[in-house]
Amino acid sequence: MKPACRLFQDYFSWSGSILLGLALLSLCRGPGLAAEPAAETAWQATYRGSLVPQKEEDGNSPQPFTLQVVVSQLAAKQWQLDWALQESGRAQWPWPSQYGSLTWQDGAAVEANSSGPGLLHPHDERKSIVRFPSFFVTGGDTLKAGQSWQEGKNTFRVAEMAKVLDRPCWQVTVSNNYGLQQTLWVEKGQPLVLGGDSRVVLGQGKEHRLQFVLTELRPLNKTGLQQLRQAFDTMAQLRDQLEVKPGNTQYDWSDEQLKLLRELLPRIRQKLRGTPLFQVAQLATQDASDQKDRKLTIAAITKRIMGKEISELKVQGLKGEPFPKDGLKDAVVVLHFWEYRDKPLVAPYGQVGYLDFLYQKYQKQGLKIYGVAADLRLADAQQRPAAIRGIKKLVEFMNLSYPVMVDSAGTLERLGDPRAAEAKLPLFLVLDRNSKVIHYHVGYYQVQRDRGLEALDTVVKKALGK
Incomplete structure (x- = not known):
């Protein structure tokens, strides 16, 4: 050296x-x-x-x-x-x-x-x-x-x-x-x-x-140290009030958390001015504003699609086979839109493990689940083969029992792609037995270890008449 x-x-x-x-x-x-x-x-x-x-x-x-x-x-x-x-x-x-x-x-x-x-x-x-x-x-x-x-x-x-x-x-x-x-x-x-x-x-x-x-x-000096300590204590308390821990690479705020941020951040910014944490408070303010706008856009998409009948799904199987004509009929259907890329493979993996558990739990009672790979590379003829190979590797690695299709014809865009609002997949879409949308959820569900995707389970169970 x-x-x-x-x-x-x-x-x-x-x-x-x-x-x-x-x-x-x-x-x-x-x-x-x-x-x-x-x-x-x-x-x-x-x-x-x-x-x-x-x-x-x-x-x-x-x-x-x-x-x-x-x-x-x-x-x-x-x-x-x-x-x-x-x-x-x-x-x-x-x-x-x-x-x-x-x-x-x-x-x-x-x-x-x-x-x-x-x-x-x-x-x-x-x-x-x-x-x-x-x-x-x-x-x-x-x-x-x-x-x-x-x-x-x-x-x-x-x-x-x-x-x-x-x-x-x-x-x-x-x-x-x-x-x-x-x-x-x-x-x-x-x-x-x-x-x-x-x-x-x-x-x-x-x-x-x-x-x-x-x-x-x-x-x-003692006064200067006390002021800076108070600044760090203030931001630590904000994290505690939001009930989050540091170290996550993404935070999606609930309506209650956004309300808390809007109430507290103006005073916090004033208090932190001139300290190393002022820029962090500025970022928090911008993040809260961005997430509020994103939620409003997602809410508008949800309102537009709820109750809409989905009569067909223009997607293909991993070998190029067309989607079954009766694939949406006489069943409760969960459509899971995600990239389904084999790398980078980062937890919680689109929550596909929990989704597969749900499929096996309710399959015999009339539930169908289709994974829909929404990798943007699928629309590019040169990148499509590599994208499909990656999907197959992921399906095999995760040992998924539900079928995974590919979307290269703009199906997600027509249904309401949350990425247009700078939100991230996965998207969970639930159709009732009449093929009407009864549930539209962007992002990850909160997970109960012994109950899996409890919120989605509740929607499915009700739609099945259980």
Whole structure:
């Protein structure tokens, strides 16, 4: 691994970030280190960096980020880290997952309302979570040159002195049986990590480097710390009121949650102005507005289609066979529109497992279920074969017993495609024995482990006359 000075100069020269390049010049070792600063107990810090692929490919490009943190010492060897992450690029965490807090006690997180900051990185048609290393190092306040210790399978070794933002620090390497995995720059006399360079392997062995460094640090007095703590507490309370946890890649708000957001966010934005969380509150406001508009559009589609008779379904089987002429007659029918792609395969897999359970439960009582693959590639003659192969793989992998058809003639568009409102599939459409629409549901159902898709089960059971 390159020395700290050369590594970061090369990286930021390549990325073209003048601001970071200037900030990081002080990382280079000099003949005389500045005197060790007086001990401080609270800071507001800004880190900047990027997740950089070793080889750039389509859909796999560098992902810059800014991480703002509030660091405060609670007691001897006990610290609190409040953080807010701003990502650049196509994949970003939704706002409830962009902030959090954790308490660190001599080497381990002991209390947290999140699992710590991490990037949501797109690659190979999927998204991976890339976690940051710990921002505190065990025994970091007493490090010495040549010192080494073991944590699990990792060996830490203190290499040499360096500087970040003119703050003396130790360069610490982290290795395991596969070689050097991380280099951390730990402030002298404190356990705080000021910069890091980590090896990250994603997908089929694609190597990346997670590189970040401190670019701004200012001490906080008691009043300043209290204001920032209150800001993080306010946003943590908002998550609690919404009854959601961080770490999800998608949040679909109910009418009650949207009402709560509309009531609380104006006051919250005013309260958070000038803090790292103000941008998060702005994103929350925009998200609530977008989801409200989406719900209104979905409601209009639902109103238009409810009670409508579906006399035929212009879809085909996976071998090109036409849809049975009597496929919708004299039965309660569930149409499940989803991409049915074999990759990326991400839970809850369109809820097809629960749907198959429902099919087996009510099949003999007159229920028919048709999966309808609504992969946009099906309309392209060149991409269609690959799309169909993927559907077949998924059906086999999930061991589905209900038939899956393909939609390449605009069937979903005519019925009411929720994607026109920027909503996401799946779509569940239920027809009664007269082939009239009695249920239109966009997105995932809440799941009861012992009851499956209870809401859909109730609709089906009533339509069957049970």
